[in-house]
Amino acid sequence: MPHASLTRRDFLKIAAVSGGLAGCHEKPPRSEIVAPPVSPEAAPGIPAFYASVCRECPAGCGLIARHRDGRVIKVEGNPDHPIGHGGLCARGQASLQGLYDPDRVRTPLRRRDDGGFEPIAWDEAIRLTGERLAAARAAGSDRIALLSGLEAGSLERLQMTWAQALGSSRVLQVEPLDCDPLRAAMQLCFGADQVPRFDLTDADFILSLGADFLDTWISPVESARQFAALRRPHAGRMTALAYVGPRLSLTAAAADRRLYLPPGAEALVGLAILNRLLGGGRELALAPADRATLAEQVAEFTPEQVASRLGVAAVEIDAIAQQFATARAPVALAGSPLAAGAAAVEAAAAALLLDVAVGGVGRLRPHALGRSARPAAIASLLSDLRGRSADVLLISGANPVFALGAGVEEALAGVPWMVALTPFLDETAARAHLVLPTHTPLEAWGDFEPEEGVVGLQQPAMGAIHESRHAGDVLIELAAAAGLAPDATFGAEDFRGFLRLEWQARHLSAADPRPFETFWEEALKRGGIFASPPSAAPAFTLSPELANYRFQAAATLPDGVGGRGPTPFAGPVIHAFPSIAFYDGRGANKSWLQELPDPVTKAVWGSWVEAHPETARELGCGEGELVRLTSPHGAIEAPLLVHRGIARGVLAVPIGQGHARYGRHAAGRGANPLILLAPPWEAEGPTPVQASGLGRTGDLVVTARDFDPGERPIVPTAALRELDSEVAGEPFLLPLPESYNPRSDILPPHSHPEHRWAMAIDLNSCTGCSACVTACYAENNIPVVGKENVAEGREMAWITLQRYDVRSNGDPGAAERTTHVFLPMLCQHCDAAPCEPVCPVFASYHSEEGLNAQVYNRCIGTRYCSNNCPYKVRRFNWHSYGFPAPLHLQLNPDVTVRDKGVMEKCTFCVQRITAAKHRARRAGRPLIEGEVEPACAQTCPAQAIVFGDLLDPESLVSRLARGESRRYQVLGELRTRPAVTYLKKVRIDIV
C-alpha cells in the first residue's frame, strides 16, 4: 500500500528516537497548530468540547467538536440543538475529513498562463485583487460580483455590506439542491417566495411525492428523528408512509407502500389524490369556493385516468388516496431537489394543496434554502458575465462549474479577474485567476440560521492547520486593499468582530436581561440561541393566482413515461438523485464517504446507473456493463446496476461523482449526471437520454449482492395489526447468567460483577442513513482501504448496514410491496462467543463487563475467529493502511491504530466506557444510565440504537431486551447469546 504519509505509529517511533536524543522532549504533532481561541480549559490529554454548526448541507444541524491536544478528533451532533438533537448524518461525521483533507489548498495560488498554479503570498494576493476591486468600483456600479454558497447569517450580511460598499448589488447564493420547484409551488399556491420545511410532528400518515426526506431533502436528520418517533408503535397505531417516486431511496425503503413511477409522474398521482380528496368524504380546511375551483382544476386527474396514463392499476392510487383521506393528520411532501419543469412544480403544488386541504398548512416554516438565488437570477448573472459586465468575480464556498454545468464554465471564462475563496481546488477554483484558501467550517467563526429562531453559532474548534483565512476576513482585507476603511464599512476589524456586532444586535432584539458577554458565552457553549418555535405559524392562504392556473403535468411528460402497460417504451429518462454520501458533490473527496456503501445498492467508490431488469433487457445490457448515456447536453459512462426497486423506463444515477478536479479521491472518479441535464433555468421536465451498452464491464464495486433472506429467519417482521398479540417468546437468551439453564445448557454461566454492556437496535426506526458507519470510522481510527481493496472484500467497517428485502406473503416479487429492512450489523458481543474459544492465543476473550475483547498485540492473525463468527463482523488488516497527512491528525489517541496482520472489530467503543467509568469514579458516583454512548448510537439521527447496562433493570436497553414484544436476536437459535437485541420492523399492510 502506498502510504508516504507519517502515520501515528511512525510518529511515535520517530518521537521515541528523537525524544531520547533531545532529553525526552516530545514535540506536538504539528507545530503550526495553535490552541483554539476559546480553550482555556483545554489540557493535554483531556478532551475539550466546542459547539459549532455543521455546514455540509443547508440543514444546519448543531454539532460538538471533540478537541484533544490541539486538534479536533471527532464531531458529534449537539444534543441541545433543535434541528439535529444530537444526531448527525454521515456527511456531518465526515466534515472532519474536510478539515484534514490532504488536498486542501495550503497557500494562496495564482494561475499561470499555462493553466497551472503557483503559490503567491497572501499580501500580494490581497493587494492584486484590491487594486482590481478599486478599479472596478471606480469604473461604475455592479462591476463586481460575488457568488457564494448558501449562507444564512452574519457572513451573508458581511457579503452584502461588502458588495454594497464596493458599489455592487450582485451577491448571489448558489445552492444546487435548493428545492426550487417547491419554491415555485409555494409561489404558485400561496404567493410566498419561500422554501418551506415540513414539520412531521403528529402526522399519522405521510405521503411523499418524490420527496426523499430521509435521504437528503431539506433537513434529513431532523426528518429522520421525527419520522422515527412516529414509527414507534403505540397502542396498535403507527404512522404510515406512502411513497411515489422513481426509485428505492431510503425514504422509499421506509415506506409501507410505494409506487415506482418515472420522475414527473408524481404530479399526476398527487393531483389524482387531490382529486379524490376534493371529491368528498372528508371535511376540508378549504373555503367552499376554493374547494370548488380546485376541484374543477383537477377534475381531469381522476385516479382512473392517471392510472391508465401511467399504466398502473387505479386501485393503487385509490388506496393511497383513501389512506390520506381517512388519516387524522396526514401530511404530503413533495419537491425533489433536482426535478424541473411544470411537472416538478405541480407535484410540489399538489402536495402543498393536499396539506392545505387537510388543514396542515401550519406545518410549513420558511427554511434557509429560500435564500438561494433563483435559477433565473443565476442565468442573468451568467449572461452578464458573458457580456463582460463584471470586472471582478469572487466565488466563495461554491462550485457552480460542477453543479450547474458547462454553461457556467464558459461564462466564467469571460471574467477578467476571478477570485475563488475556497479550501479546495475544485472545478470552479481551477478557473479562477487567484485561489485564496479559506478555513473549513470547523476552523471558522460563523453562524447559520436554518429557520427563524434557530441560530447556530460556529466557533473554531481548533487553530488553522494551513495558511488559510476566514472567508469573511478575506473580504474585509480585500475591501481594505480596495481603499475602504474596515471599521467604517463593517464596524469591525475582522470577521469575528463583525460576528460579535451581529450578535450584539441579536442580544438587544432578544431583550435578554443578561450582559452581552454572558449571553455570548452561553450561546457559544450551547451552540447558538434556539427560540421556541412561534406558536402561531405563518398562515398561508391560497393565492388568487392559483385559480387561473391550469395544471399541465400530463402534457409535459415525455411519451412513454410509465413504461408499463399499453404505452410503448420510448426510451428512458434520467433521474439524477443526490447521494447520501456526497450530497451535491461536495463530499466526493472524503475517503470515508467514498468508502461508505450506498445503503441501497451497496456500491462504493464510483458511479453507477440503476435500471429495472426490464429496462436493462430493453437496453440489451447486463449487470455491471458499462453504459453510455447521452442527452442533448452531454454524455456520461457508468456501469449498469440492475435492481427491481426502480420504475421501468428510468435510469437513475447518483450525483456527486465525476469531478474533474477537487482532490485525489474525487478527481476522475465516476460520472456526473448533472451534465446530462439542462441547467435549472432552462429545464422543462424529465430529460430523456439515449442509452447504449458499450459491451464491456465497468468497474462497479459493491459490498453485497444478495439481499434476499429467503427462508432464513434473520429479519422477521411484525404486522402492526398483530403486534399486541404477538408473543415475545422464541428462543431469546439474554447474555446473562439467568439465561443459562443447567438442564439444557452444557456450558456454565459466567457472571458479570459490575456491568454487562448491551445494545438494542430498532429496525423499525433505522432508515439506513449510514451515519453510524462513518461515525465508527471517525471514532475508531478505521482505515480506508480504497476501491481495489473493497472490490476484494477487504473493507474495514466495524458496523455495516445490511439490506434485506422481505417479500410479503402471497405477493412474491412485487418490489412495491417488499419490506426493506436495514440491519445494522456489528459485533454482537455474544456471551458464548464462537470467536473466542477458537483463538489459539487468547487475543479474543470475554471481558468481565461482557465485551468480546480483541487484544491486538496478542493477535497473530489466524482469522479463525472471523471464520467462526456467524455474523462475520470481524475485520482483518490485510495490509497496512495509511492515514495520509494531515488525516493522521484526526486519529483518536484513545484507540490503537492497527497494523497489518491483526484482526479487529467493534469494541462497543470501549474507550468511551473506560472514560465514563473514570469520570464517574473521580466524581465518586455510579455510572448514570445513558452516560456511555458508542459513536454509532450517539450519532444515529433516528435514535434507533440504544446502549446500556443489562445489569441495571431500569436501563432502557434492559427494558427493551427483557420486555419489548418486538425483540429478537439475529441467529439467536445458535445460542451464542448475542448482546445486541434487535426490534423487529413493523409492517403496515395498506390494502
Added chain:
Amino acid sequence: MNAAPVSYADVNRIVLGALSRPGRRYWLVLALLAAGVAVGLACFAYQVKMGLGVAGISHPVGWGVYIATFVFWVGIAHSGTLISAILYLLRAHWRLPIYRSAEAMTVFAVMTAGLFPLIHLGRVWKFYYILPYPNQRHLWPNFNSPLVWDVMAIGTYFLVSSIFLFVGMLPDLAAVRDAATGLRRRVFTLLALGWRGCHGQYYHYGRSYLYFAAMATPLVISVHSVVSFDFAMALQPGWHSTIFAPYFVAGAIHSGLAMVITLLIPMRRLLGLEALVTTDHFENIAKVMLLTTGIVGYAYLVEPFIAWFSADVFEWSMITFRASGPYAPVFWLMTFLNVVVPLSLVWKRARRSLPWLFVMSLAVNAGMWLERVVIVVTATAHDFLPANWGLYFPTWIEIGILQGSLCLFVALFLLFVKHLPPVSIAELKAGLAAPEPKAPASKAAMSKPVRTLAGRLGAPGILGVFGNDRAAARAASLLQTAGFKAVELFAPFESHACREAMPMPPSPVRWWALAGGLAGLGLGLALPMWSDSIYGLDVGSKPHPSIPSFLIIAFELTVLLASLANLTGLAFYSLWRGRRVPAGVYDPRFSLDCFGLWAPCAATEQPRIQALLEASGAKEIHAHAG
C-alpha cells in the same frame, strides 16, 4: 528387471545399489525443484512484507488454499504411518518393500503441511505465541482452541513419525555404513549410532519398535481427527458436522495411498526396485484404496442427506451452493476424481495396471486437494447472513507458494531415496526364506582353518561366522546348553530363530514407555489446568477448567512423551548395551549377509566351543586365546 531376491546378497545389491552415485539428471531435477522452492520463498517474503492482502483470501473467506493445502499434506502424511505402523501390527507382510518410502513421505508431508499454518498467519513473526512456553506474562496458549490442538497433534505426529522412521532405519544405516567407504562411511557411522545388530540390541529394539507402532496407530486416527476439528468445532454450515473426523481420516488415507502409488511407480523404476516392489504390492494398496473410496463416497452422500433431512435452512443452502453455485464445477470434479475414478479398482485389471494406477493416483491426489478447497472455501463463502457472502479465488502469490511447497516435498523425497535406504534392508531379509543350512560337520567345514586373530578380537573368546540365522541360532542354543551363557549373537536383522534360541524376559523398555505415557497424561492435564488457573480468561463461556478440551492435549502429550521415553529407553539399553561387546569382534558383514556368534572364553575352553560351532555349520571361526 532384476531377478526376484532370493538371498541376503540380492537384497543388499538391490537396495544399496539404489544408493549409487546419482547422475546429472538427478541433480538437474533437484536444481529445478530448488528454483521452485526459491520462487515460493520469494512469494512468501513478498506476502510478509505487503500483508496477506496479496493473497486471494479475504472477507468472508479467511482461509483459502493455504489451509486447504495444509489439510491435504497432513492427509498425505497418513498413509505412511498406516503402512508402517498399522500394517506392522496387523502383520501384513506386503508392507515390507514399501513402508520405508511411505514413512519418508509421511515425514516430508508433515513438514510441508506444517509450513502452511505459518504461511497463512497474519503476523508470522509472532508464531511462537501459539506454543506453550513459559513467559514472563504467564500467558499460555488457549488450550481450548482447535488450533492449539493442531499444533500439539501435528507436532507430536511429526516427532513420533520422524523417530519411528529413524529407529526403523537403524539396522539399515549400519548396513550402509558397513558397505560404504570414505565420507559416506563416516556420515553413516554417525547416523547408525553404533548399531551392531547384536542380540542384546534387537531384544530391546523389537519391543521398542512395537511400542512405536502401537503409539503411532492412534496418532494416525487422531491427527486428522484433530485437523477436522478445525472445521467441525466451528459453527459454520458445511463445517459443523459430526462425521468430519472419520470422513477426514478416510480421506487422508485415500489421498495418502494415492500419493504412495504416485511416488512408488516412478521410484521403483528409477531405483531399479522392480524385484522388491511388485505388482502384487500395488494391488494390495489398490484394494485398501477401494475401501477408502467407499468411505469417502459414503461421506459425500451423507453430507447432503443430513442437510436435507435436518431441514436446516442454512445447512441446506450451503449444500445447494456447493453443488450449484459458482464453485459447482470444482465440487463435481472433486466427486468425479475421488469417487468415480478410483471405483475402477473393482476390476482386477485396473488394480494390476501400473499406468492406470498412476493416472488414478494423480486423479485422487488432485481430487483430494480440491476436496479440501471445497470444504474450506464454500463454507465461509456462503454462511448465515446473505449480506456477508463473497467469493474467493487464489492469486499468483498463493499459487507460487503452493508450487514451492510441492517442489520442497518432491526435493526432500528425492534426496531421501538416493541417500538413505529407500527400502528396509533388514526387514526384507527377515522376510526372505533363509537357505537351509547344510548338514553339519561336513569335511570341508571341519577342515576350515581356525585363525587366531588376537589383536582384532580384542578379548579372549571365539567368534563364529554363519551364513544364515538358523545355523547361528542352533549354535547359540548349543553353547548355552553347554553352559556358555555369555554369548552374543550378531545379525543383519531381527531373527525369529535367534530370539527363540536365546530367550529373554520382556524388555524393560516397556516400563519406560509406560512412565513416559503417564507423565505425558499428567502433564497434558496439569499444564492446561494450571495455566487456566492463572488468568482464567473467559472464552465462549467455556468452563474453568475445560477438561474435555484438555483431554485432547493430554492424549497428544501422552503419545509424545511415551514415544520419547521409549526412544530414551531404547537408546539406554540397546545402543549402550551394544558398546559392551569388544570393539574388534564386530565384522561389517554382520549387517549385510553374515551372522556372528561371539563367546568370550578362556583359551582352555576354546576347542570345545570351536567344535560346537563347527558342528552348527559356522562358515568361519575366529579365536583369540588371550
